[in-house]
Amino acid sequence: MLYIGIDLGTSSVKLLLMDEAGKIKNIVTKEYPISFPKPGWSEQNPLDWFYSLMEGLKELVQERDKKEVNGISFSGQMHGMVILDKEDKVIRPAILWNDGRTWEECNYLNETIGREKISAYTGNMALAGFTAPKLLWVKRHEPDNFKKISKVMLPKDYIAYRLSGVHSTDVSDASGMLLFNVKEKCWSGEMLEIAGLKEEQMAKVYESYEVTGTLRADIAKELGFPLDCKVIAGGGDQAVAAVGTGTVGSGMCNVSLGTSGVVFVASKDYSQIKDNALHVFAHADGRYHFMGVMLSAAASNKWWMDEVLKTREYVKEQEAIPDLGKNNVYFLPYLMGERTPHNDPDARGTFVGMTMDTTREDMTQAVLEGVAFALRDSFEIVKETGLSVKRIRINGGGAKSPLWCRIIANVLNVKVDKINSGEGPAFGAAILAAVGCKEFISVEEAAARLIKVTETTEPEEEIVRRYEKKYAVFKEIYPALKPVYKRMAEEQD
Numbered sequence: 211m212l213y214i215g216i217d218l219g220t221s222s223v224k225l226l227l228m229d230e231a232g233k234i235k236n237i238v239t240k241e242y243p244i245s246f247p248k249p250g251w252s253e254q255n256p257l258d259w260f261y262s263l264m265e266g267l268k269e270l271v272q273e274r275d276k277k278e279v280n281g282i283s284f285s286g287q288m289h290g291m292v293i294l295d296k297e298d299k300v301i302r303p304a305i306l307w308n309d310g311r312t313w314e315e316c317n318y319l320n321e322t323i324g325r326e327k328i329s330a331y332t333g334n335m336a337l338a339g340f341t342a343p344k345l346l347w348v349k350r351h352e353p354d355n356f357k358k359i360s361k362v363m364l365p366k367d368y369i370a371y372r373l374s375g376v377h378s379t380d381v382s383d384a385s386g387m388l389l390f391n392v393k394e395k396c397w398s399g400e401m402l403e404i405a406g407l408k409e410e411q412m413a414k415v416y417e418s419y420e421v422t423g424t425l426r427a428d429i430a431k432e433l434g435f436p437l438d439c440k441v442i443a444g445g446g447d448q449a450v451a452a453v454g455t456g457t458v459g460s461g462m463c464n465v466s467l468g469t470s471g472v473v474f475v476a477s478k479d480y481s482q483i484k485d486n487a488l489h490v491f492a493h494a495d496g497r498y499h500f501m502g503v504m505l506s507a508a509a510s511n512k513w514w515m516d517e518v519l520k521t522r523e524y525v526k527e528q529e530a531i532p533d534l535g536k537n538n539v540y541f542l543p544y545l546m547g548e549r550t551p552h553n554d555p556d557a558r559g560t561f562v563g564m565t566m567d568t569t570r571e572d573m574t575q576a577v578l579e580g581v582a583f584a585l586r587d588s589f590e591i592v593k594e595t596g597l598s599v600k601r602i603r604i605n606g607g608g609a610k611s612p613l614w615c616r617i618i619a620n621v622l623n624v625k626v627d628k629i630n631s632g633e634g635p636a637f638g639a640a641i642l643a644a645v646g647c648k649e650f651i652s653v654e655e656a657a658a659r660l661i662k663v664t665e666t667t668e669p670e671e672e673i674v675r676r677y678e679k680k681y682a683v684f685k686e687i688y689p690a691l692k693p694v695y696k697r698m699a700e701e702q703d
């Protein structure tokens with residue numbers, strides 16, 4: 211039997227074909243555009259996701275294997291608002307997870323309604339990027355579009371709907387909408403009322419490993435897959451990436467170095483985090499997790515390489531970097547504002563500390579280090595919750611860089627493990643498909659059987675010491691610049 215994991219990322223959709231023993235048989239990637247209509251805004255066209263997905267599915271499976279495809283599941287960029295009309299047509303472009311336009315709506319939720327209430331209803335506070343503030347934004351700025359809403363969907367749930375005809379979501383992705391009671395794993399009546407929505411406008415909620423339906427007959431025919439090929443709910447990309455790296459159960463930590471950067475901790479129990487400093491969400495393994503999310507991780511390096519240095523030679527640029535931690539340039543990776551720990555859509559990317567002898571390599575190094583320092587901000591909050599994390603697993607495009615993994619090992623002072631697949635979210639989604647089809651008793655059992663650590667990067671004492679000092683300086687830069695960022699935002703308005 212074969213299983214397909216679909217990772218609907220921000221830069222591309224990745225499709226992975228796996229057999230029942232967990233062996234990866236093929237991987238296909240299809241890129242699609244992202245648009246930034248105004249500074250801090252971020253949108254994609256859901257139809258681009260679907261067409262890229264269908265193209266990818268046709269390439270993924272060889273003719274002779276098609277009838278073996280038993281189940282398909284998903285990992286999706288989280289929080290994106292996809293709104294459908296009564297004919298299930300997309301009303302407007304999806305507003306993505308890294309879009310910062312909703313600061314006024316967040317202030318309304320956190321200040322006027324009150325953070326304690328919002329947190330009691332959902333387990334979280336309102337953050338720009340979460341789905342509920344986006345719906346309030348549409349209600350205020352595009353009332354005609356708001357009136358047309360028949361279904362509110364998340365990105366992966368939209369493509370799942372196109373494949374199965376079922377409006378479904380899962381507990382991990384629903385957690386990021388701020389419309390969901392994470393502890394009880396059901397829609398929050400209070401939050402729906404605040405957003406001006408009814409429960410029938412929301413999708414039916416499943417655990418991530420549950421079957422939601424089968425392929426639509428026309429889709430099965432077009433792809434050549436069996437008519438009874440099962441569709442399994444899947445989850446938010448961070449939870450599914452964690453499944454794909456075996457970060458399940460309790461106390462394990464995964465760092466994701468994708469477009470966003472995430473410090474993720476699995477937890478068997480639900481608990482509130484002081485000051486809502488981390489997101490508290492349902493996990494794709496049936497339990498819970500906490501995470502801190504930075505908005506521009508690999509995206510910062512991509513911006514620096516593509517837009518400024520105008521090169522795609524990432525490895526060559528990184529190999530030219532001299533001794534780690536000796537350079538005196540700092541980079542604040544807030545190109546799309548920042549979520550954890552600043553919750554500030556007005557923050558901006560900033561280099562600090564250049565002199566006449568600063569080189570291209572110094573600045574590239576500053577970008578890689580700046581992302582690692584920003585991840586450490588989340589890591590420090592994790593440690594404050596009482597968790598002692600000595601090793602992490604890592605996934606995401608940026609983790610392909612051995613140098614970046616080494617910088618992260620030294621900045622966080624932890625061992626960094628890479629695992630056998632290297633394809634966190636897509637592999638995690640294939641695992642969820644296999645669990646849904648009863649190849650494994652549980653997500654934990656599948657992870658224990660399929661996932662092995664293949665490579666470990668150790669922290670180095672001298673470099674850890676250097677980074678300790680640099681991190682202390684890094685921490686002082688944002689508070690000093692915060693009023694400047696605010697002023698700049700006011701000037702722009």
Ligand SMILES: Nc1ncnc2c1ncn2[C@@H]1O[C@H](COP(=O)(O)OP(=O)(O)O)[C@@H](O)[C@H]1O
Pocket residue numbers: 218219220221222467468469470508509511512524525605606607608609610611614
């Ligand atoms: N060797 C590398 N060094 C640094 N960044 C890399 C490298 N290879 C890929 N990336 C980055 O990884 C990112 C894509 O990672 P991915 O996990 O697929 O992201 P997403 O799921 O957000 O689309 C891109 O920003 C790309 O620039």
Ligand SMILES: O=C(CO)[C@@H](O)[C@H](O)COP(=O)(O)O
Pocket residue numbers: 219220221286287288289307308339386446447448468469470471472503
């Ligand atoms: O906002 C979050 C998680 O809260 C992001 O992690 C998005 O889910 C998109 O992630 P990538 O495209 O970087 O995987």
